[in-house]
Amino acid sequence: MPSDDDKVVRPFPFFRAGAQSSGVSRPILVFEDVYKYFRRDRPTLRGVNLTIERGEFAFVTGPSGAGKSTLLQLVYRKHTVDGGRILFCGRDIARLKERSIPFLRRNLGIVFQDFKIVKHWTVFENVAVALEILSMPKRLVRSRVAEALERVGLAGRGEDRTEALSGGEQQRVAVARAIVTEPALILADEPTGNLDPHLAIDILTLFEEINATGTTVLFATHDHSLISKRDHRIIGIDDGRVVEARTGLRSWADAVGPEGGRGTSGSSGLHVVAG
Amino acid sequence: MDLKTLVARAKRGLREELRLYLVAVSSLSVAFLCVGGALLAVSNLDQMAARWGQSGRISVYLRDSVAAADVRQLRTVLEGLPEVAQVEELSSEDARALFLEQADVSADLGRLPVEVFPASLEVSLRAGTPVQRIDAIGERLARLRAVEDVETYRGWFGRLDALIGAGRTVAGLLTLLVGLCVLAVIGNTIRLAVARRREEIEVMKLCGATDGFVRGPFVLEGMFQGFASALVAVVVLFFAYLALRGHVDSSIASLTGMRTVFLRPWALVSLVVGGAIVGALGSALSLRRYLAV
Numbered sequence A: 001m002p003s004d005d006d007k008v009v010r011p012f013p014f015f016r017a018g019a020q021s022s023g024v025s026r027p028i029l030v031f032e033d034v035y036k037y038f039r040r041d042r043p044t045l046r047g048v049n050l051t052i053e054r055g056e057f058a059f060v061t062g063p064s065g066a067g068k069s070t071l072l073q074l075v076y077r078k079h080t081v082d083g084g085r086i087l088f089c090g091r092d093i094a095r096l097k098e099r100s101i102p103f104l105r106r107n108l109g110i111v112f113q114d115f116k117i118v119k120h121w122t123v124f125e126n127v128a129v130a131l132e133i134l135s136m137p138k139r140l141v142r143s144r145v146a147e148a149l150e151r152v153g154l155a156g157r158g159e160d161r162t163e164a165l166s167g168g169e170q171q172r173v174a175v176a177r178a179i180v181t182e183p184a185l186i187l188a189d190e191p192t193g194n195l196d197p198h199l200a201i202d203i204l205t206l207f208e209e210i211n212a213t214g215t216t217v218l219f220a221t222h223d224h225s226l227i228s229k230r231d232h233r234i235i236g237i238d239d240g241r242v243v244e245a246r247t248g249l250r251s252w253a254d255a256v257g258p259e260g261g262r263g264t265s266g267s268s269g270l271h272v273v274a275g
Numbered sequence B: 001m002d003l004k005t006l007v008a009r010a011k012r013g014l015r016e017e018l019r020l021y022l023v024a025v026s027s028l029s030v031a032f033l034c035v036g037g038a039l040l041a042v043s044n045l046d047q048m049a050a051r052w053g054q055s056g057r058i059s060v061y062l063r064d065s066v067a068a069a070d071v072r073q074l075r076t077v078l079e080g081l082p083e084v085a086q087v088e089e090l091s092s093e094d095a096r097a098l099f100l101e102q103a104d105v106s107a108d109l110g111r112l113p114v115e116v117f118p119a120s121l122e123v124s125l126r127a128g129t130p131v132q133r134i135d136a137i138g139e140r141l142a143r144l145r146a147v148e149d150v151e152t153y154r155g156w157f158g159r160l161d162a163l164i165g166a167g168r169t170v171a172g173l174l175t176l177l178v179g180l181c182v183l184a185v186i187g188n189t190i191r192l193a194v195a196r197r198r199e200e201i202e203v204m205k206l207c208g209a210t211d212g213f214v215r216g217p218f219v220l221e222g223m224f225q226g227f228a229s230a231l232v233a234v235v236v237l238f239f240a241y242l243a244l245r246g247h248v249d250s251s252i253a254s255l256t257g258m259r260t261v262f263l264r265p266w267a268l269v270s271l272v273v274g275g276a277i278v279g280a281l282g283s284a285l286s287l288r289r290y291l292a293v
Ligand SMILES: Nc1ncnc2c1ncn2[C@@H]1O[C@H](COP(=O)(O)OP(=O)(O)OP(=O)(O)O)[C@@H](O)[C@H]1O
Pocket: A038, A039, A044, A062, A063, A064, A065, A066, A067, A068, A069, A070, A071, A222
């Protein structure tokens, strides 16, 4: 509903504008020699260089403790970089003032392994909160939430209490909340980590459907079975460095090999078109 | 953030933390009741002072030997003064009768000789006569031959003034103390509420909520607690006043010739509004300390 969307005032529209208006497709996210130290002697990220194009779907993978979560957390400014810079839509997010961080986050959709939904709220309330923050009118909130719930397969479940839902359904609520503001970029940190394998595939498919509508998705996971089923770009992180590989049906062991090929296409075309 | 969303979220907060907030409100009502009680006492003392101050009196006690003509002349002089409203002559017999009637004493005192009660002129002064002027008139009267003694009741006024001053100080200190107590209790309640709502605060921050958006409802909830506590205290105080008024009026008040008063509207409003402000402040201070999100 583009006419409705026009009515939403985004205090910092430049996060969405930029490349689209200029016609040249500027990368949505660029890491330039990024360092992050949690401990003085051992950097968690050391010299990460990475470019994510608009509309891409990329797995971020690597062993536990490699720095996958850290990579995503730097994008939504849970942490700040200690070296290098991160450009989101061409803007250096490390230089954002503390009070601008909320406006950065309004342009991101974030999904977590532990869902991070409010259990005693209804499904509707959990999704609507993202729009209330934008001061969107009630009528618009209702229609946008209903739309988002439909996209994640929870149509008509708005009045249910969230704690009564299954794990897979709860994660769908979280995904609905992430997409309801129609962000340019979705960061998913092991969104399938707490789910059964078949539910994990469902959620992955859901993200791919979202990606098919043009939203960029960064999907962190260490679940090889998930990665190997798809043909997306793989960003491997090992010991704080990026080891990229583009893979089809190859195993993780092959994927971490030194291969410079950088994914350029968006969704692989395998997926269902969102409806 | 629009006001409707803010109020809706604060209402949900109040509903969810109802037990916690009820405990806070009931204990704070007691604190506010203390302030209200002190204010009530002070305003009644004030009223008393105002009444007495307005109807200034001088008793001029006459010598036993004084001639009736002298008394008449003195009376004429007094009535000529612009400050004097009325002069009443009280003979020894009158004074004795009045004393016996007011004192309500046993027959023993009834046998007191008339000479114990000197005759006097009871001078009522006009409202608003300055104290210095009353003193000056008193001094001049005391120098006259016919006059034995002059009573301007200044000692009484002094004592009442001191009492009111002390009452004001106590009420002021109590207000300060209660203010601090409200700050602490509401601050602590909000801290607990924040801890309980960590989860939703985190969610909101991740969705891009500003600090104002997150804090707004908590400030409103603190404000409401302060407001509700003060309101409960005022209502309780009013009913207590109604219940005790008859009692007080028939004892103390009949002696002093005045009726008790309840707190003035402005005092009631400032108590309730002050409660709301202090509640909001306590909440805001607590959020500054505990909401490092
Ligand atoms: N807030 C923090 N403070 C200190 N150290 C941290 C913090 N966050 C992460 N680390 C450290 O950084 C390293 C990378 O952590 P990170 O969570 O990014 O790993 P990960 O790749 O997401 O692992 P997993 O697959 O287990 O989720 C770990 O060694 C961790 O101990």
